[in-house]
Every structure is written in C-alpha cells, then in structure tokens.
Amino acid sequence: MDIVSQIALNAVIAGAIYSLVTLGFNLIYGTARFFDLGYGALAATGGYAAFYFYTQLGLPLLLALALAILVASALGLLIEKTIYRPLRARKASGTILLVASLGVLTVIQAVIAIIFSSQFQTLSRDVAAEKVYTILGGAITQTQVLILVTALVIMLALALLLKYTLFGKAVRAVSDDDEVASIVGINTEKVMGAVFAIGSAIAGVAGVAAAFDTGIQPTMGLSLLLKGVIAAIIGGIGNVYGGIIGAFFLAIVENLGAWQFSGEWKDAVAFAVLILFLLFRPQGVWPK
C-alpha cells in the first residue's frame, strides 16, 4: 500500500508542474496559434531569476519569487513585441513563427549558460528543516504541497479570468478569429500582448516550481516544454482545461512506467504515449 500511495503522490507532484507548463503553453497557442518553443526558455528564465534573487542576492523568498515571475513575464512580453508581432504584421506563417521561437529558445538558453554556467544548480534550502507530510504511508514535502496548491490556484484563477471577465471574452474572441475580433473593435494586439505576459508569467511559475523541486540548468526549459507539449496534445491542443487532464494523465503513466519497468523508461513511456495519441487520437481527449 505504501508504494502505491507514494507512486500516486509522485505522479501528483510531477503532474502539478506539467500542468502549469501546459496551461501557459495552451493559452499562448490558443490565441497566437503557433508552436511557441521560446516558451520553454521563459520557464528556465523564471527558474534562474529565482536562483539569482533568492540564492545569490539573498532577497526574502516571496519578494524573490514575485520578481522572478515578473522577469519571465516581462521577457515574454518583450519577445512578443519585438519579434513575434513584427513577424505577424508581415503575415508570417506558423512555421516561420515556430522557427523564430526556436531561435528565441536557443538564444535565451545560451545567454543563461554564459551568465550562470551550464552546470546544474540547486536553490539553497535547509533540507533538514523541511516539513514532510505523510499521506497513507506516502511522503510529500512542504515545497511540493506549496507547488501543488499554487498550480491549483493558478488553474482556477485562469479559468475564472477567461470565463467571467471582459478580458477573457476578448481573448476567446481573438482565439476564435482575430480578424473578426478586430472588426468588432477588439484591440487584438493588446490582447495578444496580455496573453503573452500572462502565459510567460505562468511559464515563470512553472520554472520556479521546477527549480525549487529539483534544480536548474539552462536546458531545463526544453525538457519542461516537451512534457508540457505532450500534455497539451493528450488534452487537445489549445484547450486550456484539456491540458490539465493531459498533464496529470502523463505524470501517472510516466510514474507507472518507472514503477513497473525501471526509472530509465520514464521518458520512453512519455513519448510512446505521445505517439499513440498522434496516431489514434490526434485531436486529444478534449478537442478545442
């Protein structure tokens, strides 16, 4: 019984981080309608900013986290304004935007590696002092509980924002058809900017969560992004809620794989699931 509840908890923790990644990814994909690879680098930016403000500068935890998320959000907005928007204005195709975002990913990764070195680093925390909770024989640390709660709060907040506010309506209108949206008087560029700022902030939160849970390295963004994309495809790409289901489904399957086979099979299982979905249900479990 212990082992089952621990595996379940492991899956829930991983699922929480994946769902954060996929949440922001789907938000941006649903509105801007291109595969934003640079999104992964924004998660890494969040992780490294937290490392810089908290571990290197020694700022108070909450202030450091707020600044880290702000940095990720601002960088996302900056990239949208200086790179994606001019490309969109030139009627660039999704493929061109994808290639541009690959460039963004590579540049940010390289800059992080130059500033912070490409070594794996951990955010200092007093390991011995951390509270560990036991649920049905499985253990979960305080950090992980906080990550889980944060993920749930952000999911809920985003759902409310999209459903009940005027801004949410505008986002849905732009993602349905941006030309019609602009005809009826919605400032699509402004909405797009806000979507990038919010999506990038969520990427930043995911990066911070991953940083505190495990650690940081410049290439962390790409592996997070890949998991987020798999979750998005499982859930139905562009569908904000479907992605969350996809994220937890992916985490459960991965950890079951690690349990039933061996730890080295985790990624193999994740990508096998992706291939199965692409072959048999490319629209995902919950199409947009």
Added chain:
Amino acid sequence: MTGKIWTWIAVAIVVIGGGWWLLSGSSAPKAEAGPIKVGFIGPLTGDAASYGIPFQNAVKMATDEINASGGINGRQLQIIYEDGKCGTAAASAAQKLISIDHVQIIIGGFCSGESLAAEPITTANKVILFSPGSSSPKLTGISKYFDRNYPSDSLPAIKIAQLMTQKGLKNVGVITETSDAAVALRQAFVDEFQKLGGNLIADESFTTGTTDFRSALTKIKSANPDAVYVIGQTPASDELIIKQMDDIGLKTQLFGGFELFGGEKMLQDIPNLLEGAIYMEPSLDETATTTKSFIDKYTAQYKTFGGLPTIYAATSYDAVYIIKDMIEQYGMNTDVIAQGLRQLKDWHGAEGTLTIDQNGDPQFQYAVRVIHNGKVENLK
C-alpha cells in the same frame, strides 16, 4: 553597365586569387615551425560540464605555464578545445581535431563515454588519446594509443562490494545512471557482490538529465535495503537522488559510486544527508609539495574546482605536462610516444607519483572515505 561588369571581374580575381594565395600559404609551413597543436575533448556543456570546466581550466593553466617558460622545444603549445558532451559527440570532435586541425595528440576524453567514442577514430589515425578522467574498466588495454592517468573503477567497485559484505550489509539496492562509466562500475560491483553472497534486491537505472527519481527510489524503498549504492555520473544526479531519498523517507546506509560525494558542492549543499556516506577515491596527498602548490595556484586563479574533488583537476593539469615531457623526449612520432607512455615510471606531478602500466592504466592507491559532520574522513 560595362563598368559594373569590370568591377565584378576585378572583385572575382581578388577573391579567387587571394583565397588561393592564402590557402597555399597556410599549407606550406609544416612540422617544425609554428605552435604544436594538441587537441582537447571534454564535456564543456551539460551536467558533466562540472567536470569539463575545471578540466579545461587546469589544462589552460598548465599550457600558459609551459608557454611562459619557453614552450616545448622552443615552440609554443596550442590547445584546441572541443566539446565531447560527455558521450558520443566526442567521436565527431576527434574527427574534427584529426582531419581539420591535424593534431597528433588529444588530451581527453574526460567522461568514459567520450574516450570510448573517440578511441576507434584516434587509434585508426595513430593519434594518442590521453585521458585524465575516464574510469571505465572497459578502457583498460583498449588500444596501444590510449593511456590515462586516472585509474579504472574496477578496483573500487570490488572493494565496496567486499566492504558491504564485511559490514554484514546483505541486501543492497543500486541506482545507476545509464552512462558508460556508471554502467561499467555497476557491473563490476554486482559481479563481485553476488559472488560474495550478497543480494541485489533493487536494481534501478535512469537516463542522464533525469531530475525526478522518486518512483525509482520508491521501489528501492519498498524493497527495504540495508544499504543503497548511488552510481550517478555527475554530482547533479547524485545530489538530487540523495535529496529525493530524504523526501520520500528512504533512510539507509549510503555508498557512493564515484568520489563525487566528497566534492565541495555536495558537502555544502546537503551535509546532513551525507552523514555516514561511504565512498572510495584515488588517494591524493594534498600536503605533498607538488600537489599543494598546484592546489594553491589553481584556487588563486579559478577559486573553485566546480564542486568536485581536487583529483580531477590535478590529473588534467598533469596530463599537459606528461604530453610535454613525451614530445620533448620522443619528438612527434606517436608510435614512439605510445611506447614511452607505458614506460612512464615514478613521474612527479600534482597527482603525486605516477606510474603507467602495460595496459595504459596508472597504478593508484585508493582510500576509503566516510563523511562525518560535513567533513571527509578516512574510514577506520
């Protein structure tokens, strides 16, 4: 219009003619003039960059010293650095160094995976591959052109198995990174441990770059082992594994596959979790004069060994001086150098006194270490 055409023709003549002149010029002066080029292959990016950067620093430091004191036979030493990414990328790095830079000697690889990938190419081209960090037992006697001044892991793996048996630790769990060095070490350990009657009750592995080990560790925990042997390729994996063992409440006697447990970064980050952990390392007498002066100079210049034990930087630094001595003694004939390396006896350097045997392996003493109150001690 015709003016434009003439301009283009003039440009074409300058470009083609100039290019031809430059190329023929560069291929003319060979052998005895210009710097001596030596290749370098190490993990400069990725997790294993924690080895690669101190490796590169130590090599740079030795090269600068040699060049400042007149070079090798009056020629400057030039190192060409290539990234082997701790694996098969070393093959293309070796290819590039040999076919484009025409090097005859390569220092590296650092990771065992790099040396294993580069060796077939260097051997085919009769290029010396001299590794200051690869520890896989598979590399012993692999080629007459491959030598190393860092010892094979077969000895510590066997010693750890014997130590566990002596301590009455019968049921042991292992978690191994699927890298060449770690897999080879695990195999050497498992063979000996099972021969001595031990039970391998959990045997988990993970791919490089994994950050979430919890489900693998949960399985090990449910097998209730007397001890866990952690064989990660880099401090990054080891540290995460040990932290996550603590997260899920897996408390047991820890053994380290490599000497990373004694590295400064792990000791700083998780001293409490390492309490009582046992590992083996090639014994380095840090009070010996050559060793001490190297450590002082290195730390003055680069501050940190990148979180790793000193031994790795010391062997890297020595590698450059060994190559220098070889060239001075035998010239650039790699067949003669290959023989010379295996006759190296009581050579003095930062790593102490070095003797290389007929299989290209150095003879090294090992020390059993234990971590106590955040400090490395000898196991009594």
